[in-house]
Amino acid sequence: MSKAEDIPYQLRPNKFIDRQIFVDLLTKIVPQRDDGRYVYISMGGKHLVDQESVYRRVGIRNLFSFDDSADIVARQLCNRPTAKAVCKEMMASALASEIDDILSTFPKATNIVAWLDYTKRNRLSQLQEFAEVLKKCQAGDVIRITMNADDRTLNQSWEKSTASGPSEFRAEMLKENIAEFFDTKIEAIGKDGLPATLSEAVRIAASGAEEEIDSELTLAPVLLTSYADGMRMFTATLLCHNRKTGLPNGLRGWEFNPKRWSDIVDISAPDLSLREKVEIDKHLKKGPSAILKAIKFKPSSELDDAKIAIESYKRLHRYYPSFYAIGIQ
């Protein structure tokens, strides 16, 4: 049975881009010369692709990955970027209570970057676990959550319910699913509206956590994204910072920094061959319609979708991956 985490990254270009932007974000928060202050904590998966990126591009050497399966942890130990990286059998629900112990494993560590990368639809417990980690935050900590935002996970037909339409039904179902994190102001969720609703849920989780941390600290969204390589996903990255000092200088003016919780970067990278990519790159200064006219092919069969794909490519092309099959002799 194939699970999302089993699909290789070359078949998930949008997730790849999402991760690249996240790593880009970290380079603006974490000091360029690693002084051992930060620990990067993530679920990692069996290949620890994110840990590798964070180690290589951000320079964090204190790496901690976890999984609830001993088999996965055994593979993580094989794939870890450095011999000092720690891989542990642990549930995500234990992370909040383990943070102090994790930090004590790395002598100079005082801050964390933690990524809870969920795929299943049990969003209530995911948001609760995320909120518990937020309650442990200190200034400079970065906490990220990935959640399933695919409306097919609200799987029942609305016609059998008492809801007046599919949008109202989605709202009812999600309210059942995420309980206290559901924004009571929302009465309907449109077809592509789940990421925005989950963003509000993360806002409520952060607001609840803020009540339990030092009153001088705040939890600000610094990157909100949504992408679909099959299932639609939503990610939120929050930075804990001092209210008075504000965001780090490196983040001011960063193009993906959200001004509000609804500013979600939609990553809809088209499926392009290298030749197609080169062809589009020749016309990047033009608008989406002009590019489509110039390149004489559509990256999506529907014109509107093609325009969205070109627009997304224009914005994200520097993160766009090119995967090749390489034979090693």
Add this chain to the structure above:
Amino acid sequence: MADKETSIYGGPTKRFFVSMLTRDIELDDAILDLIDNCVDGAMRASPGKVGSPEPFKGYRADLTIEKNSFQIRDNCGGIPPDYIEDAFSLGRPSIEKDGDLPTIGMYGIGMKRAIFKIGKNATVTSIHKDARVSVDYSDSWLNPENNDWDLPLRDVLISAQKPGVTITCHKLKDDIKGHLTSDHFLNSLSEKVSEHFGYIMQKGFEIYINNQKLKPTTLPLLASRGKGGIQPFDYVAKIGDVHVKVTIGFFRPLVQEREIEEETDRPTGRERAGISVVCNDRIVLLHDRTLVTGWGEGGVPRYHPQFRAIAGLVVLMSNNAEHLPISTTKRGLDVGSEVYLKVRQACVEGIKVFTDFTNKWKGIEKDASEFFETAERKDAKTQVRLAADRGVAVRGMAGAKKFKPTLPTPETRSKRRRISFMKDLEEIDRVSIHLFKEKGQPPSVVGERCFDRILKESSDV
């Protein structure tokens, strides 16, 4: 020689009221108390209409919660002149004055306690057709060390405001400031207000928080069309001058084994199971799953996640709030009262119908799904009238009627038994590959196929 007699002050101190009594109540409950007063005002302003479908249409409460201030304003008629003194005294309710109105404020403490909980100071302005007054709770009056109890009462000479009461806390207490204005608190407050006043809102009352109109949350139960299928249990009675309605049933299909397993690990969604109690249209107990509403008593099993489909509503109405089984906080029950003991008996009888059904269909929940798919949702309070229309008399309770549904039973249930056992996951996968040519099949599927196979072999012998 006679003993020398002296005396000491035995009265309350300001500190007791302004900084100790407030610890007995949560911030959101204090705000609900203020809304209760608005609703009581609407009841006084619309006498004679209480039994009509929307007696409170046109009445509303507006809450404005900002960084440094709190305000609740209603258009519910204001404080009548003969209530004013009691309204600002501590612990002097005006129950007798309400006569035959189903108001709920019977301890005379709610508004004041809420003000003490929220503000460093406050102004209460009441515009009534016969009296326009304003009272200031100043910073110095609210100082716990200040034992001056006199409150200046000012006449409001000119006001464009419609009859109603406005309470404004101009400065918030430091310990609640951050909490009150957080998105998390405002969201959960909205949810709580929608649930607690859902039945009042159903009758036309409107509540706004920061200009956002709240939607009522009420309990819909599943009921099949016609006779048979799934129906709620329904009971109506009049105990003294308290009208009682107990309605219990299923609000969702039966819980299946996999969901129970998931729930054991972590919460899977909003918990709506349990019994709620409504007194004079206001929720005083929400989703209770304890002895208080009869779980684990009189042959009813204790609550367990397998009963997550069962919910119920107890509705108690009386024009004399003192006869309702409400505790001082107005959000709790006086479980020892005679009225409530009878209510709990009805709950026990009702819950048992549905726990029995759940147990009979345990393990074959899918076979029962057709009953749930064809049922429609009916509001427990306003649309379920089974006791009144089709109920039988209750022995020893004059005028009481109950409808106890006969729910479907599985034909072969008496011969069916559950088999369950634990095995190593790797071993289950090995058997899964052996049986299905792939691993990862659910353990219950693997176990059932093994049994079926051996059963067939034993039959072939």
